[in-house]
Amino acid sequence: MISSKTNEVVISSRIRLARNLQDFAFPARLTEEKAKQVLNKVADCIVALGGFKVYVMQKLDYYDSMVMQEKHLISNKLVENPSGAVLLNEDETVSIMVNEEDHIRAQCILEGLELEQAYRIISDIEDEITKNIDLAFDQNLGYLTACITNVGTGMRASCMMFLPGLTLSGNMTELVNYASSKGLTIRGAFGEGSNSEGYMYQISNATSLGLSEREIIGRVKEAVEQISAIELAEREKLAKNSPILIKDRVFRAWGLLTNAYTLSDKEFLKLIGDLKLGMYLNIIRLKTPQLVTKLTFQCMQHSMAKISGKHLTQEQIEVYRAEYVAHMLKSKRI
Amino acid sequence: MISSKTNEVVISSRIRLARNLQDFAFPARLTEEKAKQVLNKVADCIVALGGFKVYVMQKLDYYDSMVMQEKHLISNKLVENPSGAVLLNEDETVSIMVNEEDHIRAQCILEGLELEQAYRIISDIEDEITKNIDLAFDQNLGYLTACITNVGTGMRASCMMFLPGLTLSGNMTELVNYASSKGLTIRGAFGEGSNSEGYMYQISNATSLGLSEREIIGRVKEAVEQISAIELAEREKLAKNSPILIKDRVFRAWGLLTNAYTLSDKEFLKLIGDLKLGMYLNIIRLKTPQLVTKLTFQCMQHSMAKISGKHLTQEQIEVYRAEYVAHMLKSKRI
Numbered sequence: 001m002i003s004s005k006t007n008e009v010v011i012s013s014r015i016r017l018a019r020n021l022q023d024f025a026f027p028a029r030l031t032e033e034k035a036k037q038v039l040n041k042v043a044d045c046i047v048a049l050g051g052f053k054v055y056v057m058q059k060l061d062y063y064d065s066m067v068m069q070e071k072h073l074i075s076n077k078l079v080e081n082p083s084g085a086v087l088l089n090e091d092e093t094v095s096i097m098v099n100e101e102d103h104i105r106a107q108c109i110l111e112g113l114e115l116e117q118a119y120r121i122i123s124d125i126e127d128e129i130t131k132n133i134d135l136a137f138d139q140n141l142g143y144l145t146a147c148i149t150n151v152g153t154g155m156r157a158s159c160m161m162f163l164p165g166l167t168l169s170g171n172m173t174e175l176v177n178y179a180s181s182k183g184l185t186i187r188g189a190f191g192e193g194s195n196s197e198g199y200m201y202q203i204s205n206a207t208s209l210g211l212s213e214r215e216i217i218g219r220v221k222e223a224v225e226q227i228s229a230i231e232l233a234e235r236e237k238l239a240k241n242s243p244i245l246i247k248d249r250v251f252r253a254w255g256l257l258t259n260a261y262t263l264s265d266k267e268f269l270k271l272i273g274d275l276k277l278g279m280y281l282n283i284i285r286l287k288t289p290q291l292v293t294k295l296t297f298q299c300m301q302h303s304m305a306k307i308s309g310k311h312l313t314q315e316q317i318e319v320y321r322a323e324y325v326a327h328m329l330k331s332k333r334i
Numbered sequence: 335m336i337s338s339k340t341n342e343v344v345i346s347s348r349i350r351l352a353r354n355l356q357d358f359a360f361p362a363r364l365t366e367e368k369a370k371q372v373l374n375k376v377a378d379c380i381v382a383l384g385g386f387k388v389y390v391m392q393k394l395d396y397y398d399s400m401v402m403q404e405k406h407l408i409s410n411k412l413v414e415n416p417s418g419a420v421l422l423n424e425d426e427t428v429s430i431m432v433n434e435e436d437h438i439r440a441q442c443i444l445e446g447l448e449l450e451q452a453y454r455i456i457s458d459i460e461d462e463i464t465k466n467i468d469l470a471f472d473q474n475l476g477y478l479t480a481c482i483t484n485v486g487t488g489m490r491a492s493c494m495m496f497l498p499g500l501t502l503s504g505n506m507t508e509l510v511n512y513a514s515s516k517g518l519t520i521r522g523a524f525g526e527g528s529n530s531e532g533y534m535y536q537i538s539n540a541t542s543l544g545l546s547e548r549e550i551i552g553r554v555k556e557a558v559e560q561i562s563a564i565e566l567a568e569r570e571k572l573a574k575n576s577p578i579l580i581k582d583r584v585f586r587a588w589g590l591l592t593n594a595y596t597l598s599d600k601e602f603l604k605l606i607g608d609l610k611l612g613m614y615l616n617i618i619r620l621k622t623p624q625l626v627t628k629l630t631f632q633c634m635q636h637s638m639a640k641i642s643g644k645h646l647t648q649e650q651i652e653v654y655r656a657e658y659v660a661h662m663l664k665s666k667r668i
Contacts, residue, residue, distance in 0.1 A: 244595060244653060246597045247595040248594060248595035248656075250595075251593045251595045252589075252593060252595075254592070254593055255593025255594060256589050258589060259586060259588055259589025259592075260583045260585060260586050260589065261581040261582035261584075262582045317576065319578060
């Protein structure tokens with residue numbers, strides 16, 4: 001019962017483990033040859049599992065690597081490392097970066113509030129790895145990592161949350177402080193500087209030391225469920241107390257998404273956020289609601305360029321995005 | 335040839351004459367009884383012409399008087415005068431205010447650049463008046479008026495102009511200064527403070543002394559024709575140099591006009607201005623282009639309230655306007 005309502009707020013859950021090989025220096029201090037050895041060792045374990053493909057950053061097309069970044073499958077830091085590589089399973093729920101900040105950064109992203117399930121999947125992969133590879137581990141500290149914030153479990157548990165109610169009611173600052181007091185971090189999901197593009201936020205554990213994996217997941221999950229309940233209450237409050245304001249916001253978003261001649265990614269995310277809020281509040285209905293989430297990824301900068309199949313300037317991408325979005329949405333309104 | 339293109343810029347032409355009766359003090363110093371005598375004398379002349387109706391301000395419904403103000407048929411000053419009245423002909427092209435700042439303020443408004451024709455109509459009416467009434471006239475000064483800026487011909491010749499090209503290219507300030515050097519005044523047509531609501535401006539002669547009526551009209555007409563030519567060139571330049579920006583502006587205006595849930599009069603005028611620019615540049619086409627001008631008057635604050643047939647709050651008027659505009663426009667796009 002919790003899950004169906006909570007999933008209106010929790011877009012996805014992510015578990016990430018940082019691991020390093022015992023007999024190798026951390027990637028920042030590793031020779032290219034040694035880095036290659038690390039990659040070979042890890043790839044051998046993972047490919048044996050079946051269903052994974054290896055992408056070496058140096059051989060990857062610029063656009064493809066940017067698209068992977070937009071999908072949160074790899075980081076900018078990985079692209080910059082000449083020995084960086086990523087292993088992806090077919091549905092891209094599991095991504096294993098090799099030679100990023102640590103030798104291994106394995107993550108699993110699942111839709112909705114599914115932290116335990118994501119942890120199970122990533123644990124199984126870790127078990128496979130440890131069958132053949134000795135990991136850097138200290139009896140007192142736990143797993144050793146390049147950055148001390150990851151020492152211990154080497155785990156980060158996070159959820160991507162859609163928080164229009166808390167944002168529009170002006171309660172985000174309070175929430176960020178509350179989360180901080182609980183050892184959790186909240187930040188805007190799109191772009192570092194802009195805190196609330198499309199009302200999307202990421203909540204995660206701030207440190208990975210001193211608690212077990214189960215405890216960390218439990219804390220994040222508990223906070224996410226609390227925030228979800230508050231968020232949904234705020235949405236109802238907005239709809240009740242400011243119906244004109246909310247309806248206007250939603251219908252204007254629709255009007256611009258289906259009519260603008262050019263759309264920046266920033267504005268697109270904002271408008272899609274308003275549309276999603278309107279769909280939740282039954283102000284506006286689409287034949288295929290899931291289309292909106294799909295569009296969000298398709299319309300990111302480089303994914304859009306890739307879809308167009310052309311080499312487009314920044315200006316041309318924004319015109320293409322507007323046309324694409326209008327085309328995809330226009331006939332879908334009920 | 336000039337006229338069809340010029341009329342894309344000149345919305346309407348207006349001639350206004352200020353006249354006073356010889357044997358009466360100016361309205362500000364007039365007793366109520368004397369003011370009534372003035373009204374009776376003027377009304378007798380005008381009603382004899384046929385086709386005119388008399389509206390006494392004190393007996394007029396609040397909304398009706400506000401609607402008349404929005405149509406520029408009467409002034410706020412007239413409403414405030416307890417002895418104020420207006421005589422209107424059937425199509426409302428001629429309005430004769432009695433006991434405003436002067437005893438008589440007679441105006442004729444015609445569509446397009448029609449200053450001479452408007453002057454002819456208002457002159458004929460003046461001739462009728464002078465058959466029965468002695469007007470305050472000085473051999474040296476000309477017609478005497480309550481405010482010295484009107485002394486002389488007592489005439490103001492003005493045109494309402496739609497200047498999106500000059501506004502968007504940032505050349506309005508220069509134009510205002512140029513006009514001022516020619517003894518002309520340009521000001522925003524809607525609201526005193528806001529200079530360019532909907533890109534609408536009024537250009538008129540600054541003083542009425544020292545030139546004949548024909549000369550004043552000639553000067554205003556010449557300036558209006560010059561400005562029209564520059565305005566049309568600026569529009570072409572914008573379309574050529576900033577096609578994305580202009581198309582985006584036009585299509586966003588359409589998106590908001592047909593989707594917003596609430597629309598202030600200020601925003602409405604802005605969006606309608608963008609839509610009209612888009613229609614001129616063939617970026618967007620409507621089955622019934624003249625609808626846009628009609629909407630502009632219908633959607634003014636009090637006209638809108640009257641159309642709704644209900645007593646609406648400010649907030650409700652803005653919601654009603656959005657619904658009305660969307661309804662009127664939606665099916666009209668080609």
